[in-house]
Amino acid sequence: MASKIIYMDYQATTPCDRRVLEAMIPYFCENFGNPHSVIHVMGEQAGEAIERAREQIAELINAPDKKAIIFTSGATESNNLAIQGIARRHKGSGNKIVASAIEHPCILEACHAMKREGLNVVMLPVLENGIVDMDALKREVDGATLVSIMTVNNEIGVIQPIDEISAICREHGALFHTDVSQAVGKIKVDASKIDLMSISGHKIYGPKGVGALYVRTNPPVELEPLFFGGGQERGLRSGTLPTPLCVGLGEACSIAKQEMLSESKRLMEFKNYFVAKILDNLEKTYLNGDKERRIPGCLNFSFDGVEGEAIMLGMRDVCMSSGSACTSASLQSSYVLKAISIRENLAHSSLRIGFGRYTIWEEVEYVSSKIIEIVNRLRAMSPIWEGK
Amino acid sequence: MAYSKKVMDLYADPKNIGSLDEKDENVGTSIVGAPSCGDVIKLQIKVDENGKISEAKFKTFGCGAAIASSALITDWIKGKSIEEARAIKNRDVAEHLSLPPIKVHCSVLAEEAVNKAIKDYLLKKEKAK
Numbered sequence: 001m002a003s004k005i006i007y008m009d010y011q012a013t014t015p016c017d018r019r020v021l022e023a024m025i026p027y028f029c030e031n032f033g034n035p036h037s038v039i040h041v042m043g044e045q046a047g048e049a050i051e052r053a054r055e056q057i058a059e060l061i062n063a064p065d066k067k068a069i070i071f072t073s074g075a076t077e078s079n080n081l082a083i084q085g086i087a088r089r090h091k092g093s094g095n096k097i098v099a100s101a102i103e104h105p106c107i108l109e110a111c112h113a114m115k116r117e118g119l120n121v122v123m124l125p126v127l128e129n130g131i132v133d134m135d136a137l138k139r140e141v142d143g144a145t146l147v148s149i150m151t152v153n154n155e156i157g158v159i160q161p162i163d164e165i166s167a168i169c170r171e172h173g174a175l176f177h178t179d180v181s182q183a184v185g186k187i188k189v190d191a192s193k194i195d196l197m198s199i200s201g202h203k204i205y206g207p208k209g210v211g212a213l214y215v216r217t218n219p220p221v222e223l224e225p226l227f228f229g230g231g232q233e234r235g236l237r238s239g240t241l242p243t244p245l246c247v248g249l250g251e252a253c254s255i256a257k258q259e260m261l262s263e264s265k266r267l268m269e270f271k272n273y274f275v276a277k278i279l280d281n282l283e284k285t286y287l288n289g290d291k292e293r294r295i296p297g298c299l300n301f302s303f304d305g306v307e308g309e310a311i312m313l314g315m316r317d318v319c320m321s322s323g324s325a326c327t328s329a330s331l332q333s334s335y336v337l338k339a340i341s342i343r344e345n346l347a348h349s350s351l352r353i354g355f356g357r358y359t360i361w362e363e364v365e366y367v368s369s370k371i372i373e374i375v376n377r378l379r380a381m382s383p384i385w386e387g388k
Numbered sequence: 389m390a391y392s393k394k395v396m397d398l399y400a401d402p403k404n405i406g407s408l409d410e411k412d413e414n415v416g417t418s419i420v421g422a423p424s425c426g427d428v429i430k431l432q433i434k435v436d437e438n439g440k441i442s443e444a445k446f447k448t449f450g451c452g453a454a455i456a457s458s459a460l461i462t463d464w465i466k467g468k469s470i471e472e473a474r475a476i477k478n479r480d481v482a483e484h485l486s487l488p489p490i491k492v493h494c495s496v497l498a499e500e501a502v503n504k505a506i507k508d509y510l511l512k513k514e515k516a517k
Contacts, residue, residue, distance in 0.1 A: 307426055309451040313391075313399055325426045326451035331490065333426065345423035381405045381455075383430035383447040384423050 006363045009319045010356035011154050011182060011298055016248070017205035017357070023251040024207065027244040035241050036232060046243045053250025057199065060253040061184060063191040063214055070213045070233045071246050075181040076106040077226070078198035078213035079148075081236065082177045083110035085223030086146045086196070087119055094145035096120040100132045100160075101339045102153050104179060111148075124149075129290035130158035130340050137168060144174040151183035155323060155336040155352060156289030157298025159187065166193045175221060181211075185256030186264060186295050195221050201245065205357060206252030210245035213237075263357060264296060270355045270364045271296035277368045282375055284388065288337060288350065297355040302337075302346035305385030306378040311351055314374035318367050323350040345384070391452055392486035398456035403463055406445040408432040413516055416509025420501045427454045427494065431462065431501035433473075435509055441465050441473055446501070453491035457481050457498035470506050 007015070027049060033042025035050045051066070058066040072078045087097060099111050101123045108123075115121040122140045125133045132149055141147060147169050152159050162178060169176035177196035180189045185204040191197050197214035201207050215221050215236065229238025275287055284304035300323070303311065308322030321327065323334025325348060333347035353367065379385040391399075407430075408415045415434050421427040427450035434443040444462035448455050461481055465473040481487075481495035 305449065307450050307454075310399070310455060313396075313452040324451070326453075326491075329490070343424075345426070348423070348426035381402065381447050382449045383419060383428050384449045386407075386430075386447065 004317065006318045006367060008353050008355065008359065008363070008367060009321055010354035010359075011157075011203075011352065012321060012354070013202045013208065014205045014356055015358065016202075016207050017252060017255060019255060020206055020248045020251045024244040024248040027247050031243070033243075035243050035246075036230065049243055050241055050246050053246045053253075056250035056254040056257075057212055058191075060257045061180070061189050061191040061197060061199070061214060065217045067234070068191070068214050068217045070215055070236050071241050071249075072211045072213055072237055073209055074202070074211035075104070075179060075198045075200035076211075078200075078211050079104065079106045079177075079179055080110045081213050081223065081226050082196045082198060083107060083114060083146070083148060084226060085236070086175060086177070086221075087114045087117070088224040089222050090145045091119075094143055096122065096144045097146050097148065098122045098124060098137070098140050098144045098174070099148040100124045100126060100150065102126050102130065102155075102336045103148065103150055104154060104181070107148055107150070107179065126339050128341050129293070130156050130288070130336075131290060131293065132160055132165070134161070134164065134168075137165065141168055141172040141174050144169075144172070146175045146177060148177040148179070150179040150181075151189060152180070152186070152295055152298075153289070153336060154182045154298075155334060156300045156340070157182070157294040158289040159183070159293045159295060161293075162189075163193065169195075182298070183295070185253070185260060186297060188260075191216075199249075201249040201252060204252045204256050207245050207248040210242065210249045212249065259357075267296040267355050267359070270359060270361075271299060274299060274353070274355075274364055274368050278371065281372045285375075286342070286346065288340065288342060299353045299355075300337075301351050301353070302342060302349045303351065303375045303379075304346065304349060305382045305388060306375055307348050308351050310378055311371065311374050314377070315367070315370050318370070320354075321352045323352070324348040390488060391456075394460075395452055395456040395485050395487070398459040398485075399452045402455055402459035404445050404459060404466075405447065407447065408434050408443060408445050413512055414509070416505040416507070416512065418501050418504030418508055420504060421450070421454075421497050423449065426450060427497055429454065429458050429497055429501040431458065431498075431505045433465065433502075433505045433509060435470065439469055441468055441470070450494065450497075451491070453485070453487055453494040454497065456485055457487075457494045458501065460485060461498040461502055465502055470510075473502055474506060476502065 035046035037043030308324035309326040337347040478495040478499040
């Protein structure tokens with residue numbers, strides 16, 4: 001066991017499912033046609049494969065119209081296209097974007113860029129359980145062009161009340177965008193109630209380098225493209241589509257749709273066991289984020305008195321992540337954990353554990369035991385644990 | 389994080405963990421860093437009648453580099469005079485452990501811990517006079 005690497009960082013990325021890879025392979029060397037060269041048979045074959053993938057994605061997110069799916073290079077591009085595209089198209093009317101303080105950096109940075117272009121950007125606080133402050137949303141939604149709130153947070157796994165948020169936006173005439181990178185394939189997402197929705201391939205056992213943006217078609221949501229070219233993807237995303245990657249994303253969505261229920265049940269058992277074992281065996285240890293409104297595959301703990309990187313160093317055979325400053329290039333602790341108002345030293349003491357499709361019981365048991373062992377060892381040598 | 393083998397070895401088996409009696413007049417104690425910054429080192433020295441550091445102990449809240457730096461510097465100052473211990477600089481620690489640039493501040497903290505513990509000891513001696 002100890003010599004094998006255990007992967008528990010499923011929020012960072014997931015391995016590509018072999019079934020996905022197999023679906024992709026024919027589109028590299030054999031069916032390599034340009035999907036936009038619709039005039040000949042090679043192009044036509046590639047184009048059909050892309051349209052099939054679009055359908056598979058639309059089915060998973062319950063999109064009323066498959067043409068609403070725009071392929072991109074990933075969720076970072078999708079999110080930028082949504083934020084910048086809406087902000088630029090609607091310049092002059094409203095000029096206000098509202099987003100939650102715990103959005104992914106690509107949303108936050110895109111918002112900051114729009115602020116530099118003169119837009120009014122409002123960051124909504126979240127409550128201590130990680131759920132967006134709905135009173136703040138109701139206050140700020142007035143006059144907003146766009147509201148962007150992620151469905152599931154990548155650090156703490158908390159699920160936002162998307163239906164409620166969507167209804168508030170609709171009532172006030174604001175467009176609603178949600179990043180479902182960490183949600184799709186894990187919980188039901190419903191594009192029919194949303195204006196814009198971002199998807200990533202590599203978070204759902206698909207390939208890296210591909211994603212999608214759902215852009216409602218009826219009534220149509222209008223936005224400016226990020227760049228210009230051949231006018232592919234309804235003019236919103238120029239550039240030749242990477243057929244194998246699109247096929248891979250489609251296949252990943254199709255598998256996720258079939259296996260979502262059984263997988264989430266399995267992960268729920270892991271989660272219940274893991275949380276109970278950690279909290280029963282370690283005092284002053286906290287599960288960050290709402291206890292119930294969260295996906296089972298993302299756990300985030302703070303272990304008072306010890307530092308996150310030091311825990312990870314004690315178990316180099318396990319891939320996890322931490323909100324500690326020491327594990328970030330910027331030496332800043334997690335802004336998500338700060339936003340949910342946990343004491344800053346508890347942000348340094350955090351560890352994110354992610355379960356996924358290939359996690360097995362043996363690993364869940366081993367990692368939970370090992371964490372308890374390492375935390376106890378580090379606490380024995382911690383000056384801030386003394387006397388606690 | 390690309391840590392050297394020396395850091396990993398000291399992390400896995402750190403020497404000199406523990407505490408000395410803070411009230412002992414021959415013991416100097418320091419606590420440097422802050423929990424909110426993610427690093428705290430508590431370092432203690434005991435000085436014998438010949439003015440040599442006979443014992444050095446630490447407790448550290450922090451990353452692998454902070455733990456390794458404290459373990460190394462406590463090892464280095466043992467058996468040294470106060471002046472010799474003061475001459476040990478953070479870059480000696482950082483170089484010995486091949487710390488990545490972003491972790492050099494951990495060695496700065498370790499140096500600071502030694503100097504503050506010495507200061508505490510000298511202050512105690514001054515007061516006792």
